Amino acid sequence: MPLIQLIVLAIIQGITEFLPISSSAHLILAPLAVDGWADQGPLIDIAAHVGSLGAVLLYFRRETAMLFRGGLDTVQFRASDDRKLFLYIAGATIPILSLAAVFVLFDWTDALRSPVVIGWVSIIFGILLWHADRAPAEKDGLDRIGWREAMIIGASQMVALIPGVSRSGITMTAARYLGWTRPEAARFSMLLAIPTILALGFFAGISLIQDGAEADMTSAAIVAFLSFLAAFAAISFLMQLTQRMSFTPFVIYRIIFGIVLLVFAGQLMEG
Numbered sequence: 001m002p003l004i005q006l007i008v009l010a011i012i013q014g015i016t017e018f019l020p021i022s023s024s025a026h027l028i029l030a031p032l033a034v035d036g037w038a039d040q041g042p043l044i045d046i047a048a049h050v051g052s053l054g055a056v057l058l059y060f061r062r063e064t065a066m067l068f069r070g071g072l073d074t075v076q077f078r079a080s081d082d083r084k085l086f087l088y089i090a091g092a093t094i095p096i097l098s099l100a101a102v103f104v105l106f107d108w109t110d111a112l113r114s115p116v117v118i119g120w121v122s123i124i125f126g127i128l129l130w131h132a133d134r135a136p137a138e139k140d141g142l143d144r145i146g147w148r149e150a151m152i153i154g155a156s157q158m159v160a161l162i163p164g165v166s167r168s169g170i171t172m173t174a175a176r177y178l179g180w181t182r183p184e185a186a187r188f189s190m191l192l193a194i195p196t197i198l199a200l201g202f203f204a205g206i207s208l209i210q211d212g213a214e215a216d217m218t219s220a221a222i223v224a225f226l227s228f229l230a231a232f233a234a235i236s237f238l239m240q241l242t243q244r245m246s247f248t249p250f251v252i253y254r255i256i257f258g259i260v261l262l263v264f265a266g267q268l269m270e271g
Contacts, residue, residue: 013048014230020169051227092154119261121164126254
Protein backbone atom coordinates (compact mmCIF):
# COMPACT_ATOMS: atom_id res chain seq x y z
CA MET A 1 0.00 0.00 0.00
CA PRO A 2 1.45 3.43 -0.95
CA LEU A 3 2.77 5.52 1.93
CA ILE A 4 0.60 8.46 0.93
CA GLN A 5 -2.51 6.28 1.25
CA LEU A 6 -1.46 5.18 4.74
CA ILE A 7 -0.93 8.81 5.77
CA VAL A 8 -4.27 9.96 4.35
CA LEU A 9 -6.21 7.08 5.92
CA ALA A 10 -4.57 7.64 9.31
CA ILE A 11 -5.36 11.34 9.28
CA ILE A 12 -8.94 10.72 8.12
CA GLN A 13 -9.50 8.18 10.90
CA GLY A 14 -7.89 10.33 13.56
CA ILE A 15 -9.80 13.48 12.68
CA THR A 16 -13.21 11.98 11.94
CA GLU A 17 -13.46 9.34 14.70
CA PHE A 18 -14.46 11.83 17.38
CA LEU A 19 -15.92 14.66 15.31
CA PRO A 20 -19.64 14.21 14.50
CA ILE A 21 -19.05 13.56 10.79
CA SER A 22 -18.60 9.74 10.58
CA SER A 23 -15.16 8.16 10.32
CA SER A 24 -16.50 4.98 8.68
CA ALA A 25 -18.03 6.96 5.81
CA HIS A 26 -14.77 8.73 5.07
CA LEU A 27 -12.67 5.56 5.35
CA ILE A 28 -15.01 3.68 3.02
CA LEU A 29 -15.02 6.45 0.43
CA ALA A 30 -11.28 7.19 0.38
CA PRO A 31 -10.34 4.16 -1.78
CA LEU A 32 -13.35 4.80 -4.03
CA ALA A 33 -12.50 8.46 -4.56
CA VAL A 34 -8.83 7.97 -5.51
CA ASP A 35 -8.05 5.91 -8.60
CA GLY A 36 -5.59 3.11 -7.92
CA TRP A 37 -6.17 2.93 -4.17
CA ALA A 38 -7.24 -0.49 -3.00
CA ASP A 39 -9.34 -1.11 0.09
CA GLN A 40 -7.04 -0.75 3.10
CA GLY A 41 -8.04 -4.07 4.67
CA PRO A 42 -8.87 -4.97 8.28
CA LEU A 43 -5.36 -4.64 9.74
CA ILE A 44 -5.04 -0.99 8.74
CA ASP A 45 -8.55 -0.30 10.05
CA ILE A 46 -7.61 -1.86 13.40
CA ALA A 47 -4.34 0.10 13.56
CA ALA A 48 -6.17 3.36 12.87
CA HIS A 49 -8.66 2.65 15.63
CA VAL A 50 -5.90 1.70 18.07
CA GLY A 51 -4.23 5.04 17.44
CA SER A 52 -7.44 7.01 17.96
CA LEU A 53 -8.20 4.99 21.10
CA GLY A 54 -4.80 5.92 22.52
CA ALA A 55 -5.59 9.57 21.92
CA VAL A 56 -8.86 9.49 23.86
CA LEU A 57 -7.25 7.57 26.72
CA LEU A 58 -4.50 10.17 27.01
CA TYR A 59 -6.68 13.26 26.59
CA PHE A 60 -9.26 12.02 29.10
CA ARG A 61 -6.69 10.43 31.40
CA ARG A 62 -8.55 11.57 34.55
CA GLU A 63 -11.79 9.97 33.36
CA THR A 64 -9.86 6.91 32.15
CA ALA A 65 -8.41 6.52 35.65
CA MET A 66 -11.93 6.82 37.06
CA LEU A 67 -13.12 4.02 34.77
CA PHE A 68 -10.17 1.83 35.75
CA ARG A 69 -10.85 2.36 39.46
CA GLY A 70 -14.54 1.81 38.80
CA GLY A 71 -13.78 -1.54 37.19
CA LEU A 72 -11.79 -2.59 40.23
CA ASP A 73 -14.57 -1.41 42.54
CA THR A 74 -17.08 -3.40 40.48
CA VAL A 75 -15.25 -6.72 40.78
CA GLN A 76 -14.72 -6.05 44.49
CA PHE A 77 -18.43 -5.15 44.98
CA ARG A 78 -17.42 -1.80 46.45
CA ALA A 79 -19.79 1.15 45.98
CA SER A 80 -18.25 4.36 44.64
CA ASP A 81 -18.85 7.16 42.10
CA ASP A 82 -16.15 5.60 39.91
CA ARG A 83 -18.03 2.30 39.94
CA LYS A 84 -21.25 4.06 38.87
CA LEU A 85 -19.50 5.70 35.91
CA PHE A 86 -17.91 2.38 34.93
CA LEU A 87 -21.25 0.57 35.02
CA TYR A 88 -22.98 3.34 33.06
CA ILE A 89 -20.35 3.18 30.32
CA ALA A 90 -20.37 -0.64 30.29
CA GLY A 91 -24.16 -0.85 30.21
CA ALA A 92 -24.45 1.79 27.49
CA THR A 93 -22.05 -0.21 25.30
CA ILE A 94 -24.08 -3.44 25.32
CA PRO A 95 -26.70 -2.38 22.71
CA ILE A 96 -24.22 -1.51 19.94
CA LEU A 97 -22.14 -4.65 20.54
CA SER A 98 -25.26 -6.81 20.41
CA LEU A 99 -26.44 -5.29 17.14
CA ALA A 100 -22.91 -5.41 15.69
CA ALA A 101 -22.90 -9.16 16.30
CA VAL A 102 -26.17 -9.44 14.37
CA PHE A 103 -24.73 -7.39 11.49
CA VAL A 104 -21.72 -9.69 11.29
CA LEU A 105 -23.83 -12.85 11.62
CA PHE A 106 -26.12 -11.91 8.73
CA ASP A 107 -23.39 -10.12 6.75
CA TRP A 108 -25.27 -6.84 6.52
CA THR A 109 -22.25 -4.54 6.72
CA ASP A 110 -21.33 -4.51 3.01
CA ALA A 111 -24.91 -3.76 1.96
CA LEU A 112 -24.76 -0.40 3.72
CA ARG A 113 -21.45 0.80 2.26
CA SER A 114 -23.10 2.52 -0.70
CA PRO A 115 -22.30 6.22 -1.41
CA VAL A 116 -26.03 6.82 -1.85
CA VAL A 117 -26.81 5.43 1.61
CA ILE A 118 -23.94 7.37 3.18
CA GLY A 119 -24.99 10.59 1.43
CA TRP A 120 -28.59 10.51 2.59
CA VAL A 121 -27.67 9.36 6.09
CA SER A 122 -25.10 12.15 6.44
CA ILE A 123 -27.70 14.78 5.55
CA ILE A 124 -30.55 13.36 7.65
CA PHE A 125 -28.53 12.88 10.82
CA GLY A 126 -26.77 16.19 10.31
CA ILE A 127 -30.15 17.92 10.39
CA LEU A 128 -31.08 15.87 13.47
CA LEU A 129 -27.89 17.06 15.21
CA TRP A 130 -28.78 20.65 14.36
CA HIS A 131 -32.28 20.24 15.79
CA ALA A 132 -31.02 18.61 18.99
CA ASP A 133 -28.39 21.30 19.43
CA ARG A 134 -31.12 23.91 19.76
CA ALA A 135 -32.36 22.28 22.99
CA PRO A 136 -31.65 24.22 26.20
CA ALA A 137 -28.73 22.85 28.22
CA GLU A 138 -29.66 22.03 31.80
CA LYS A 139 -27.36 19.22 32.91
CA ASP A 140 -23.64 19.58 33.43
CA GLY A 141 -21.30 17.06 35.02
CA LEU A 142 -20.84 13.31 34.67
CA ASP A 143 -21.84 12.91 38.30
CA ARG A 144 -25.44 13.68 37.31
CA ILE A 145 -25.79 10.77 34.90
CA GLY A 146 -28.54 8.21 35.57
CA TRP A 147 -29.25 4.78 34.11
CA ARG A 148 -32.04 6.11 31.90
CA GLU A 149 -29.80 8.69 30.25
CA ALA A 150 -26.84 6.36 29.92
CA MET A 151 -28.91 3.65 28.22
CA ILE A 152 -30.68 6.08 25.87
CA ILE A 153 -27.36 7.48 24.69
CA GLY A 154 -25.88 4.00 24.52
CA ALA A 155 -28.81 2.67 22.50
CA SER A 156 -28.43 5.54 20.05
CA GLN A 157 -25.02 4.14 19.09
CA MET A 158 -26.73 1.21 17.37
CA VAL A 159 -27.79 3.50 14.53
CA ALA A 160 -24.12 4.38 13.97
CA LEU A 161 -23.50 0.93 12.50
CA ILE A 162 -24.88 2.50 9.33
CA PRO A 163 -21.94 4.29 7.67
CA GLY A 164 -22.51 8.03 7.60
CA VAL A 165 -24.43 8.30 10.87
CA SER A 166 -21.35 8.91 13.07
CA ARG A 167 -21.12 7.26 16.48
CA SER A 168 -19.96 10.47 18.13
CA GLY A 169 -22.57 12.48 16.24
CA ILE A 170 -25.56 10.35 17.25
CA THR A 171 -24.49 10.09 20.90
CA MET A 172 -24.02 13.86 21.13
CA THR A 173 -27.40 14.31 19.43
CA ALA A 174 -29.08 12.07 22.02
CA ALA A 175 -27.28 13.81 24.89
CA ARG A 176 -28.32 17.25 23.64
CA TYR A 177 -31.95 16.10 23.37
CA LEU A 178 -31.64 15.03 27.02
CA GLY A 179 -30.58 18.55 27.96
CA TRP A 180 -26.85 18.01 28.41
CA THR A 181 -24.42 20.83 27.76
CA ARG A 182 -22.26 20.51 24.66
CA PRO A 183 -18.99 19.84 26.55
CA GLU A 184 -20.57 17.09 28.66
CA ALA A 185 -22.29 15.56 25.64
CA ALA A 186 -18.94 15.45 23.84
CA ARG A 187 -17.08 14.11 26.87
CA PHE A 188 -19.52 11.25 27.48
CA SER A 189 -19.43 10.42 23.78
CA MET A 190 -15.63 10.16 23.92
CA LEU A 191 -15.75 7.89 26.97
CA LEU A 192 -18.28 5.63 25.24
CA ALA A 193 -15.77 5.24 22.42
CA ILE A 194 -13.30 3.44 24.71
CA PRO A 195 -15.13 0.10 25.22
CA THR A 196 -16.74 0.27 21.79
CA ILE A 197 -13.42 0.60 19.94
CA LEU A 198 -11.81 -2.00 22.20
CA ALA A 199 -14.55 -4.55 21.61
CA LEU A 200 -14.97 -3.99 17.87
CA GLY A 201 -11.19 -3.98 17.44
CA PHE A 202 -10.94 -7.26 19.36
CA PHE A 203 -13.49 -9.01 17.15
CA ALA A 204 -11.92 -7.54 14.02
CA GLY A 205 -8.59 -8.91 15.18
CA ILE A 206 -10.05 -12.37 15.66
CA SER A 207 -11.54 -12.21 12.17
CA LEU A 208 -8.17 -11.12 10.80
CA ILE A 209 -6.43 -14.11 12.40
CA GLN A 210 -9.09 -16.55 11.22
CA ASP A 211 -8.86 -15.26 7.65
CA GLY A 212 -5.09 -15.61 7.72
CA ALA A 213 -4.57 -12.15 6.22
CA GLU A 214 -1.02 -10.97 5.70
CA ALA A 215 0.20 -8.56 8.37
CA ASP A 216 2.26 -5.56 7.34
CA MET A 217 3.16 -4.40 10.83
CA THR A 218 5.28 -1.47 9.62
CA SER A 219 2.33 0.02 7.76
CA ALA A 220 0.07 -0.68 10.74
CA ALA A 221 2.49 1.10 13.10
CA ILE A 222 2.65 4.16 10.83
CA VAL A 223 -1.13 4.35 10.65
CA ALA A 224 -1.56 3.89 14.41
CA PHE A 225 0.94 6.65 15.23
CA LEU A 226 -0.44 9.18 12.75
CA SER A 227 -4.01 8.35 13.73
CA PHE A 228 -3.09 8.99 17.37
CA LEU A 229 -1.69 12.45 16.57
CA ALA A 230 -4.65 13.41 14.38
CA ALA A 231 -7.20 12.12 16.89
CA PHE A 232 -5.61 13.95 19.81
CA ALA A 233 -5.69 17.20 17.83
CA ALA A 234 -9.33 16.58 16.81
CA ILE A 235 -10.44 15.88 20.39
CA SER A 236 -8.71 19.00 21.66
CA PHE A 237 -10.32 21.07 18.90
CA LEU A 238 -13.79 19.66 19.57
CA MET A 239 -13.66 20.16 23.33
CA GLN A 240 -12.52 23.76 22.91
CA LEU A 241 -15.14 24.42 20.25
CA THR A 242 -17.98 23.12 22.44
CA GLN A 243 -17.09 25.76 25.00
CA ARG A 244 -17.57 28.60 22.52
CA MET A 245 -20.09 27.67 19.82
CA SER A 246 -22.69 25.20 18.57
CA PHE A 247 -22.32 22.08 16.41
CA THR A 248 -23.57 24.02 13.36
CA PRO A 249 -20.21 23.94 11.48
CA PHE A 250 -20.33 20.13 11.56
CA VAL A 251 -23.97 20.16 10.43
CA ILE A 252 -23.08 22.32 7.43
CA TYR A 253 -20.18 20.03 6.57
CA ARG A 254 -22.37 16.92 6.80
CA ILE A 255 -25.01 18.39 4.49
CA ILE A 256 -22.45 19.51 1.89
CA PHE A 257 -20.65 16.15 2.16
CA GLY A 258 -23.93 14.28 1.67
CA ILE A 259 -24.98 16.37 -1.34
CA VAL A 260 -21.60 15.88 -3.02
CA LEU A 261 -21.85 12.12 -2.47
CA LEU A 262 -25.32 11.96 -3.98
CA VAL A 263 -24.20 13.98 -7.01
CA PHE A 264 -21.16 11.79 -7.67
CA ALA A 265 -22.56 8.49 -6.35
CA GLY A 266 -22.76 6.94 -9.82
CA GLN A 267 -19.13 7.70 -10.63
CA LEU A 268 -17.94 6.47 -7.23
CA MET A 269 -19.76 3.16 -7.56
CA GLU A 270 -18.47 2.64 -11.11
CA GLY A 271 -14.92 3.31 -9.90
